[in-house]
Amino acid sequence: MGLIDRARIYSPWVYHLHCGGCNGCDIETLAALAPRFDVERFGIQLVASPRHADILLATGCVPKQFIPMVKRVYNQTPDPKVVVAIGGCACGGSLFYDEDPENYAILGSPDMLIPVDVYVPGCAPKPEQIINGVVQGILKLNEKATRRSK
Amino acid sequence: MVDHVFTILSIALIIPISLFLGVMYSFLIRKLSARFQWRVGPIVRMYGDLAPVIGSTRIWQPLYDILKLFGKDALIPSTAHKRLFTWSPYLSLFFSFAAVLFIPFPGLPLLSGTPYSLIIASYLLIASILFTILGPAASGSPWGAIGARREVELFLVAELSFVASLFVVAVTKGTLVISELAGFVGSIPMMLVTALAGITMFAAMLGKLHIKPFDMPEAECEIVAGPYTEYSGKLLGTYFLAKVFVLYNMVALFIAVFLPPLSSSVLWLPLYVVAALVLIFLLAVVHVLNPRYTIAKALMWYTKIIVPLVIVGFIAAFFLRVVA
Numbered sequence A: 001m002g003l004i005d006r007a008r009i010y011s012p013w014v015y016h017l018h019c020g021g022c023n024g025c026d027i028e029t030l031a032a033l034a035p036r037f038d039v040e041r042f043g044i045q046l047v048a049s050p051r052h053a054d055i056l057l058a059t060g061c062v063p064k065q066f067i068p069m070v071k072r073v074y075n076q077t078p079d080p081k082v083v084v085a086i087g088g089c090a091c092g093g094s095l096f097y098d099e100d101p102e103n104y105a106i107l108g109s110p111d112m113l114i115p116v117d118v119y120v121p122g123c124a125p126k127p128e129q130i131i132n133g134v135v136q137g138i139l140k141l142n143e144k145a146t147r148r149s150k
Numbered sequence B: 001m002v003d004h005v006f007t008i009l010s011i012a013l014i015i016p017i018s019l020f021l022g023v024m025y026s027f028l029i030r031k032l033s034a035r036f037q038w039r040v041g042p043i044v045r046m047y048g049d050l051a052p053v054i055g056s057t058r059i060w061q062p063l064y065d066i067l068k069l070f071g072k073d074a075l076i077p078s079t080a081h082k083r084l085f086t087w088s089p090y091l092s093l094f095f096s097f098a099a100v101l102f103i104p105f106p107g108l109p110l111l112s113g114t115p116y117s118l119i120i121a122s123y124l125l126i127a128s129i130l131f132t133i134l135g136p137a138a139s140g141s142p143w144g145a146i147g148a149r150r151e152v153e154l155f156l157v158a159e160l161s162f163v164a165s166l167f168v169v170a171v172t173k174g175t176l177v178i179s180e181l182a183g184f185v186g187s188i189p190m191m192l193v194t195a196l197a198g199i200t201m202f203a204a205m206l207g208k209l210h211i212k213p214f215d216m217p218e219a220e221c222e223i224v225a226g227p228y229t230e231y232s233g234k235l236l237g238t239y240f241l242a243k244v245f246v247l248y249n250m251v252a253l254f255i256a257v258f259l260p261p262l263s264s265s266v267l268w269l270p271l272y273v274v275a276a277l278v279l280i281f282l283l284a285v286v287h288v289l290n291p292r293y294t295i296a297k298a299l300m301w302y303t304k305i306i307v308p309l310v311i312v313g314f315i316a317a318f319f320l321r322v323v324a
């Protein structure tokens, strides 16, 4: 494994992409970053700009007004990147999603707009689950990078 | 001839040394801040069962971050002034690295014996920071612009205290050559003036290195990522590398100018390391103990406390010169 590939596994930076959840998932995501679980020991860091991110943590179901922002944040993230959907809402729209009659405000899960790589179900998932999801994300990230370099 | 060969050899040697020390210092600041906040921080010895999968240590975390960024795409916003935007990180790195060559390391005097090396080194450091302002200002992003503006305001006061405290020592000792400053101990009143200048220099370092309470140019999450908002991939990595060198430079310059004779001979190396560690510890303590100031407060703090102190130092240094 090359040095840069190894560095990619060692230093995944996450960006918290809030797509309109109830904040339950966001609180759990932040709990994973806080002192008790402290993922910085493995090099996982929360960054403030999507341009610095490797992994997008998407939480919640996308309200229709949010559609352009979600797409834009995804496009602003440089390749290779991975999206981890956190929570029941982000995995399938949960109880907010309606096909018929269509919900007047909510589009559904973020994977209707952007490709999602890892799903972490739960309402809300525990920090351990979120960390596990990020780890799966890191593995996918590495796969994507090697595929790209070929 | 022998001199030239030695200088070239020592330049080749300082590249890995400065990179190693810069990465170490950044790691220590991160680790210490984490420990002060009741966190673990980048782990020194990985848990036994995880070590084969994710590496046995994270001491190199700042270096991994930079290397990873070099493996990512760099996006250039359509609103940016392309040439300035892409060249600024490289120029910043170039100048911060050039400054390394003018600051002595124990056993490696490098180019610190050149006439006016103190002025050259401080100009190179200023130039490096200037390009961390120009690039973001050219990015066309409002966050980058706000970050750059804050950086300019902080730069004005921090740079003033930085340069003035260096000159207090230069006036006291009557030389502008870093290698002479680094070997010159002086009398007790001289030491007192140097100590005063050291305090103001430490305060200036806080502003230059964006240690809290003076991290408002970056202001994570408040103005997205400040100047670095639009940077990604290897351009961002280059900026981070430049920051690593600036950190090394500031610590090395502080020790060379304010703690003679620690960087004059290789025999002082253990004490040099201890001094650097103490300095980094102090920086980390200040970093965790303080909230972020607003820019107006920071300006007030510098102009009301640090600048008068430097002026007092100047007057004392002047008297010492005239009396001696």
Ligand code: SF4
Pocket: A020, A021, A022, A023, A024, A025, A026, A059, A060, A061, A086, A087, A088, A089, A090, A094, A122, A123, A124
């Ligand atoms: S999954 Fe549950 S906790 Fe998470 S955003 Fe949806 S409703 Fe809230």
